Amino acid sequence: MELTTDGSPKDRRILVATSACLLGHRVRYDGADKRSDWIADTLAQHLTLVPFCPEAEAGLGVPRTPMRLIRDSQSLRLITLDPPTRDMTLVLQHFIERKMVQLSAVPPAGIIFKSGSPSCGLKSVGVWHPETATTEMGSGLFAQACLQAWPLTVSVQESDLTTTMNRGLFLERLFVMDRWRHLLECGQAPKALSRFHARHKFQIMSRDRQALSILGQLTAGPPGEPRVAEYGRRLLTTLAIPPSHALQIDVLMHLYGMIKKSVSASENKEFLSLTEKSRQLRTSLHEPLSWLRFQAQRCQNRYLLEQWYLFPDPRQAAIPI
Numbered sequence: 001m002e003l004t005t006d007g008s009p010k011d012r013r014i015l016v017a018t019s020a021c022l023l024g025h026r027v028r029y030d031g032a033d034k035r036s037d038w039i040a041d042t043l044a045q046h047l048t049l050v051p052f053c054p055e056a057e058a059g060l061g062v063p064r065t066p067m068r069l070i071r072d073s074q075s076l077r078l079i080t081l082d083p084p085t086r087d088m089t090l091v092l093q094h095f096i097e098r099k100m101v102q103l104s105a106v107p108p109a110g111i112i113f114k115s116g117s118p119s120c121g122l123k124s125v126g127v128w129h130p131e132t133a134t135t136e137m138g139s140g141l142f143a144q145a146c147l148q149a150w151p152l153t154v155s156v157q158e159s160d161l162t163t164t165m166n167r168g169l170f171l172e173r174l175f176v177m178d179r180w181r182h183l184l185e186c187g188q189a190p191k192a193l194s195r196f197h198a199r200h201k202f203q204i205m206s207r208d209r210q211a212l213s214i215l216g217q218l219t220a221g222p223p224g225e226p227r228v229a230e231y232g233r234r235l236l237t238t239l240a241i242p243p244s245h246a247l248q249i250d251v252l253m254h255l256y257g258m259i260k261k262s263v264s265a266s267e268n269k270e271f272l273s274l275t276e277k278s279r280q281l282r283t284s285l286h287e288p289l290s291w292l293r294f295q296a297q298r299c300q301n302r303y304l305l306e307q308w309y310l311f312p313d314p315r316q317a318a319i320p321i
Contacts (some may be wrong), residue, residue, distance in 0.1 A: 257306055
């Protein structure tokens, strides 16, 4: 069996639970779908997408009366819009309990929810407060249950995946957290925590220097599961921050410092020129990154070759965005 550099099988497909309507299933309240070509065609070729539709699977029918979330003084309820209004909260909650047991057999590494859905939306669902006649944004009932059950699962909604940048960030988070899961499942943590951190250091640094410091302290802390769990929580939170251009320039310079003595004066000058152009936004980061990758491979610099920031998982790199 061929393995990736973190010891996981190269042909292992990451499991991502996905709202069925995004895969083209006609399960929405109006009998239609909300198919996403990138999710249904592209991601499906590289990941294992498991469809779900809480409202259809709960037996509410297709088509069905549209519903909305209402928060009163006691609870959050799912109510039909068309008269006579009916409270469908218990029906959906019973489904959620069964579905969580089913999915827990092999918990998903990621979840893609349908935005705006009263069952699946992530902070995109209008929640009506009848006592104050106001609406606030919240998450659907099934989405809330998933976030509570699997806090280290990479959860997004399809509206977060409309740009190349956001798709790339989603995949990066997904593969990092998949490696984290593999570390836990193999019983390698906390022993291998320092090595894991060292290989992801620059992905973290490109987002938040303070988080890098805190996570680094956790790797050096007293042994035990609490610090491992805290590391996982902070890692996922940090990865949700988009990398900043300034911090990525800093990352490039740190990586360059690991190899500059192994290359010629003219090559050093070339890298510094490329990086300065990137700093000034005259060129993209791709050019200095490509330089670092080439020199790391030419010089067989082990430290650089092991950096996920420079050399993503081949399975991740193979997914068009």
